[in-house]
Amino acid sequence: MNRKFLKFEIDLDFVLIAVTTSLKDYRVCYLINKYLNFNFIKTDDLAVDIYPAANPVYFSLFTYNWEASETDFFFIGNKGSDGYLIPEMKRADYFLMIKNYIDDNDLDNLISALNRIPEIVAAVKIDPKKIKSRENLLF
Numbered sequence: 001m002n003r004k005f006l007k008f009e010i011d012l013d014f015v016l017i018a019v020t021t022s023l024k025d026y027r028v029c030y031l032i033n034k035y036l037n038f039n040f041i042k043t044d045d046l047a048v049d050i051y052p053a054a055n056p057v058y059f060s061l062f063t064y065n066w067e068a069s070e071t072d073f074f075f076i077g078n079k080g081s082d083g084y085l086i087p088e089m090k091r092a093d094y095f096l097m098i099k100n101y102i103d104d105n106d107l108d109n110l111i112s113a114l115n116r117i118p119e120i121v122a123a124v125k126i127d128p129k130k131i132k133s134r135e136n137l138l139f
Contacts, residue, residue, distance in 0.1 A: 036110070048080070059080040061074060061076055071100045092126075
């Protein structure tokens with residue numbers, strides 16, 4: 001009997017920035033809005049099925065859209081109602097996900113601007129392909 005194997009690769013077409021801070025999510029978004037002229041808005045929590053045959057885990061979610069370039073920004077809490085979104089990165093408090101196109105120069109400016117906010121300890125670009133639980137970031 002001949003067998004064929006289907007190789008499936010997840011399309012990770014986004015940029016991911018890990019943000020470390022001791023502040024609550026709404027406070028961090030307020031500071032990003034203030035310092036970077038963003039307009040993050042709180043949306044319904046992100047429900048992720050982390051554990052098989054269990055209730056979904058909820059993570060705080062804020063969204064913003066650059067209309068000029070149609071770039072979407074998602075500010076997601078790493079610690080949810082019952083676990084971590086990315087368990088192997090427990091030191092990261094939040095993730096800033098950028099979908100659609102962003103210029104490398106704009107990305108570098110964004111990361112340096114985030115690091116200049118006094119209350120943010122660190123903002124670092126993460127390669128989503130190196131994260132084991134990257135499926136949790138697909139929504």
